[in-house]
Amino acid sequence: MAMNGKFTRRALLAAAPALLLAAIVAAPVSAADKTLKIGVLGVMSGPAASWGLVNKYSAEATAQMYNDKGGVKIGNDTYKIEIVSIDDKNDPKLAVSGAERLTKQEGIKYIIGPNVDTTAASIVPVIEAAGAMNFPYAFSKELYTKPHGNSILGMVASYQAGPLIYKYMKDNKGVKSIAFVARNESDALNQRDEGVKAAKELGLQVVSSTDTYEPGTTDFFPVLSKIVKGKPDLLVLSGVAPADAPLLIKSARELGFKGQISTETAQDAKVLREVAGDKADGFVSVGGASTPAIRSAYMEEFAKRYAKVAGEWNDEAGTKVYALEIILATLQKNPKAVNDVAEYKKTVDGGFGVPNAFLKDKATLKYVGTKYFGQPRQIGVPVVVNAYSKGEFQTVFVGTVAD
Amino acid sequence: MNQMLVNGIVLGTIYALIALGLTLIFSIMRVVNFAHGQMYMLGGFIVYYGTVVYGLNYFVALLLAIVLVAAIGALFEIFLFRRVLRIAKREENSMLLAVGTALLLENLALVAFGEKQRGVPPVVEGVFEIGDAYLPASRLLVMGMAALMIVGLLLFVQYTRPGRALRAIAQDKEVTYLQGVNINRMSVLGFALGAALAGAAGGLLVTVFAVNAGMGTAVSVKAFLMVMIGGAGVTAGAILGAFALGFAEAIGYEIFPGSLTYLIIFVAIIVFLAIRPQGIMGRTS
Numbered sequence: 086m087a088m089n090g091k092f093t094r095r096a097l098l099a100a101a102p103a104l105l106l107a108a109i110v111a112a113p114v115s116a117a118d119k120t121l122k123i124g125v126l127g128v129m130s131g132p133a134a135s136w137g138l139v140n141k142y143s144a145e146a147t148a149q150m151y152n153d154k155g156g157v158k159i160g161n162d163t164y165k166i167e168i169v170s171i172d173d174k175n176d177p178k179l180a181v182s183g184a185e186r187l188t189k190q191e192g193i194k195y196i197i198g199p200n201v202d203t204t205a206a207s208i209v210p211v212i213e214a215a216g217a218m219n220f221p222y223a224f225s226k227e228l229y230t231k232p233h234g235n236s237i238l239g240m241v242a243s244y245q246a247g248p249l250i251y252k253y254m255k256d257n258k259g260v261k262s263i264a265f266v267a268r269n270e271s272d273a274l275n276q277r278d279e280g281v282k283a284a285k286e287l288g289l290q291v292v293s294s295t296d297t298y299e300p301g302t303t304d305f306f307p308v309l310s311k312i313v314k315g316k317p318d319l320l321v322l323s324g325v326a327p328a329d330a331p332l333l334i335k336s337a338r339e340l341g342f343k344g345q346i347s348t349e350t351a352q353d354a355k356v357l358r359e360v361a362g363d364k365a366d367g368f369v370s371v372g373g374a375s376t377p378a379i380r381s382a383y384m385e386e387f388a389k390r391y392a393k394v395a396g397e398w399n400d401e402a403g404t405k406v407y408a409l410e411i412i413l414a415t416l417q418k419n420p421k422a423v424n425d426v427a428e429y430k431k432t433v434d435g436g437f438g439v440p441n442a443f444l445k446d447k448a449t450l451k452y453v454g455t456k457y458f459g460q461p462r463q464i465g466v467p468v469v470v471n472a473y474s475k476g477e478f479q480t481v482f483v484g485t486v487a488d
Numbered sequence: 489m490n491q492m493l494v495n496g497i498v499l500g501t502i503y504a505l506i507a508l509g510l511t512l513i514f515s516i517m518r519v520v521n522f523a524h525g526q527m528y529m530l531g532g533f534i535v536y537y538g539t540v541v542y543g544l545n546y547f548v549a550l551l552l553a554i555v556l557v558a559a560i561g562a563l564f565e566i567f568l569f570r571r572v573l574r575i576a577k578r579e580e581n582s583m584l585l586a587v588g589t590a591l592l593l594e595n596l597a598l599v600a601f602g603e604k605q606r607g608v609p610p611v612v613e614g615v616f617e618i619g620d621a622y623l624p625a626s627r628l629l630v631m632g633m634a635a636l637m638i639v640g641l642l643l644f645v646q647y648t649r650p651g652r653a654l655r656a657i658a659q660d661k662e663v664t665y666l667q668g669v670n671i672n673r674m675s676v677l678g679f680a681l682g683a684a685l686a687g688a689a690g691g692l693l694v695t696v697f698a699v700n701a702g703m704g705t706a707v708s709v710k711a712f713l714m715v716m717i718g719g720a721g722v723t724a725g726a727i728l729g730a731f732a733l734g735f736a737e738a739i740g741y742e743i744f745p746g747s748l749t750y751l752i753i754f755v756a757i758i759v760f761l762a763i764r765p766q767g768i769m770g771r772t773s
Contacts, residue, residue, distance in 0.1 A: 130594065131702035135603040269747045297746035301706025303697035304499060307741035310491045328605040328700045339615050339624045340491075353604065359540070360607030360698040396602055 121157065121164035121416075121423065123148070123409060124187035126180060126208070126219070127198035129172035132301060133326045135353075135401060136200040136222065141170045142395040143405045144197055150390055157413050160420030166413075173199055177207035184208035188215035194426055197239065197408045198222065201272045209233060218426045220408045220464070223272060224279075229454060229462035234430060238454060238463040239408045243324070243349035244279035245457070245486050246371045246468055250347050251280075251287050253470065253481065254319050254369070258345055264293035264317035266308065266333065268300055273324025276349060280321055292317040302329070305336040313340045322348040327401060330370070331360035338364040345369065351401040358476045365473045369481065372471035373403025374443035376480045379469065384443040400478060406443055407466050411450055414439045433461055441467070444483075456487040490621035492742045498627050499734030502693060505634040506707060507714035507726040508641060509685030515658035515721035516678035518579070519569060522586040525707030526593035527683045531557050531690025532699030533597065536606040546611050546695075553691035554684045561683025562676050564589060569679070570672065590704065597701040607698040630692045637688055638727065641681075645723065654678050658721060717757065719770025728768050 125144050127137025148166035156163040169191050171183035180199050187193045188211060196212070196219040199205045205223035212219050218235045221228060224242040254260040263284045267277040274297070281294045292315040298308045312320065322333050325348050334346055334357070347369040357365040374384045380403075387406055392398045415432050416422050422429035438451030444467065454463030468484035510524045521527075531553040538549025572585050610626035617623075645651035653674050656664040665671050690699065710733065718729025736756070740749030761767075 129603075130598060132700060132706070134598060134700075134702050138603045266746075269750075295745040295747075296741075299746075299750050301703070301709070303693070303703065303706075304495075304502075304737075307492075307495045307499070307738045308746055310495060311742055328698075328703075331605065331607065332697060340622050341615075356605045356607070360605055362609065397604075399604065 119156075119162050119164045120167050121159070122167045122169055122191055122193045123412065124191065124193040124196035124219075125168055125170040125198055126173055126183045126187060126196050126204075127200040127222070128175040128204075129170070130174055132328050133175060133200070135327050135399065137172065137198060138395070139399055139401045139405050140197050140200070140222070140408075141168070142391055142399075143402050144168045144170075144409045146387060146390040146394045146402075147406070147409045149394065150387065151413070157417070159413075159416045159423060162420075166409075169193060173204050175199075175201055175204060177203050180204035180207050181211055184211040184215075184219075188212070188217045194218065194424065195412050195429075196220070197412075201270065202228075202275065203271055205236065209236065212236065216426055218429060220412070222405070224276065225272075226458060229458040229460070231459060234460060234462065235426065236462065237433070237452065238458075240351075240373075240404050240464070240466050241371060241468050241486060242457070242463075243276040244283065246349045246470070247276075247280045247321075248283040248287065249468060249482075249484050250349065250369060250371075250470055251284055251289060251319070251321075254345055254347065255287060255289065258318075260289065260318040260345060262290040262292045262315075262317045263319045263321060264291070264296075264312050264315055265321045265323050266293075266296045266298065266312055267323035268325060268329065269297040270300060270324065273297075275324075277321075277323035280323055280349070284321075289319075298329075300326075303332065305329075305333050306340065309333065309336050309340055309342075313337060313342045317344055319345045319347060322346065322350075325350055327352055327356055330368075331357050331365060334365050334368055335361040351404040352473075353400045354473060354477045355397075355400075357473050363475075366475065368473040370471055370473070370478075371404065372400060372469040372478055372480065373466065374406060374469065375400040375403025376469070376471060376478050378480050379444055379446070379483065381443055381445050387443070403469070404466065407450065407464050410442065411439070411452075411464055414450075436461075438465075446483075453486050453488050461488070490619045492738050494618065494621045494623050495741075496731070496735035496738035498623070498631050499737055500731035501631045501634050501638075501734075502689070503710065503714055503730035503734050504638055504727045505685060505689045505692070506711045507718070507730045508638060508723065509682040509689070510708075510711045511715045511718070511721055511723060511726035512641075512654075512685065513679055513682035514715065515723075516654055517565075517569065517573065517582075517675055518721075519573070519582045520586060520712070521679075521682065522583070522708055523564075523590035523593055523704070524682070524686050524711050525704035525709075526590050526597070527557050527561065527686035527704075528690035528693075528707045529597060529699055529701065529704040530560065530593065531687030532694035532703075533601050533606065533690075533701075534687070535691040535694050536608050536699060539608050540606070546608070550688070550691040553687045557687025557690075558680040558684035562680040564683070565676050565679035570675065590708065594701060594704055597704075601701055603701065605698050605700045606694070608694045610695045624696075626696055630696055633692055634689070637685070641685065642723065650674065650677055654681075713753075713757065716761065716767055719767030722767070722769045722771075725767055725769035732768075 129137040173180035202223045202225040205221035220239040267273040419432040438449045441448040441450040452461040453465040471478035534553035535549045538544040612625040614625040714729035718725030
């Protein structure tokens with residue numbers, strides 16, 4: 086036995102290099118050998134957790150769909166997609182350490198997120214120094230304006246959707262006066278200020294624009310009592326988190342408010358149904374490719390996969406489905422960009438676009454934003470405006486963001 | 489004016505139920521239970537799953553929430569706090585443990601219940617108009633039930649044997665022990681009762697304010713504020729602190745721009761605590 090054992094070990098040792106060489110020669114350089122890591126950085130805990138988690142689940146769902154088909158082909162290589170997620174808790178310090186980990190330790194070049202202005206602004210130096218790019222869901226124009234160029238806005242900004250919604254309300258619902266209530270955070274306050282500006286430009290009478298509530302508020306009666314007394318035709322919930330919107334709507338209705346209510350952020354129909362019920366009927370918000378009336382078969386497939394990943398569908402994902410898809414499409418267009426964001430920017434600046442796979446109707450998914458930022462640093466997500474009715478969203482109209 | 493008054497009374501009553509549990513645990517164990525808000529959150533989720541997902545009667549689900557959260561509180565006391573309080577030389581250890589349990593519950597809830605806000609249909613519908621003020625029937629019901637629970641707790645600690653034992657421990661643990669009171673058993677009861685109050689508040693308020701996995705910290709912070717205003721460990725102080733905060737919010741939001749309300753509240757609390765660090769009804773030592 087001992088002799089046999091020695092012989093076996095010796096034989097194996099001798100054969101090892103040959104076996105290794107044979108394995109290397111025999112194995113094709115194929116799909117499974119390369120991995121494309123994509124980062125997701127955002128708030129994934131606390132009251133605003135859904136903002137970052139929906140980003141994470143959307144990226145994971147898209148990655149699974151590609152990986153199930155063998156990966157994504159970029160140039161001559163096929164990559165498995167790996168999503169690396171970090172919770173920044175909406176804290177700039179954690180966002181910076183998260184961005185450093187993603188770019189330096191993980192070597193990631195493309196990061197989806199963060200979700201708010203403060204965290205998005207805090208990681209700009211890290212992203213630029215590391216030669217990476219990120220796709221924030223924060224609306225501050227400075228992030229996307231020169232001298233910065235490594236951040237691309239992932240969705241429709243409030244100052245793009247707001248004027249369209251107010252105009253629709255003015256033209257179709259007879260809205261003449263407007264009031265704003267905002268979460269007391271820089272993002273929401275900026276959104277409110279942009280909203281006030283847009284409303285004034287449309288000739289609407291601004292009844293109230295200084296009322297805010299603290300993050301974590303659950304009882305909105307005291308906040309809304311004063312606003313409702315002003316009897317505005319339209320109440321705008323600026324920068325409202327999905328957890329706050331139904332409570333604000335419910336409180337406003339219970340205080341006797343009869344006017345219209347809208348927001349420029351994405352919401353979820355199930356949350357509205359459970360928390361606000363019929364009181365949310367008529368509530369207008371920004372959606373994505375979420376309503377059945379406008380979604381393509383590919384979007385249906387995504388929604389099913391998303392539900393599998395997250396446990397249930399969330400309408401917010403309709404606005405966050407686009408980021409990874411356009412990153413991959415851009416890399417496919419210019420494979421050098423996999424490791425070089427200068428190449429990525431070259432493709433973006435060259436007017437790259439692909440058919441929008443998530444909508445039934447023909448549309449192009451491209452980089453826009455030159456009108457707002459002086460350079461194309463925004464994903465041209467369609468401006469889908471939804472109205473809530475009887476437990477679900479109905480698409481009111483679909484607009485586009487100016488190039 | 490009427491609406492401000494209604495808002496203040498409703499907020500004060502609801503806040504009192506939340507603050508009482510925190511002050512009860514503090515009075516018996518000298519532990520600031522930072523997981524109080526998370527226990528409130530668990531109460532809300534248990535009622536949500538009981539009624540919306542499993543179709544239980546609301547009141548059965550509420551009872552279940554109270555019992556289950558009380559059991560979690562008791563387990564925390566037996567397996568975590570008792571040992572740490574026995575062997576730790578510094579107060580910070582129990583505080584860190586409390587923070588740890590809060591984070592544990594919050595993250596478990598996020599994994600188990602997801603990121604979405606969950607709501608339970610109101611048990612009663614309709615809105616009462618009192619002069620120019622509005623009071624939804626659901627809030628009135630919650631306020632009434634919260635008031636009943638508060639009265640029930642006060643009667644329990646005032647007139648029952650275990651209640652008197654809890655008060656005695658709050659006053660002097662060693663003397664109470666020498667009187668033959670089983671301190672360990674009473675500590676479990678106190679922690680469970682404090683947790684049950686948080687669970688009851690969460691279970692009641694889920695019909696009005698809904699629930700999400702991340703809401704615990706904000707609830708704990710408010711409860712902590714109320715207890716500090718009223719005086720840590722004093723039952724009547726917690727109720728007073730709750731109404732002080734409730735009315736401060738109601739009046740503040742009516743008079744000042746929203747962003748100033750909590751700024752003013754915090755400044756007022758800082759000034760107040762600088763003058764009277766033990767709170768309205770707290771003892772100096």
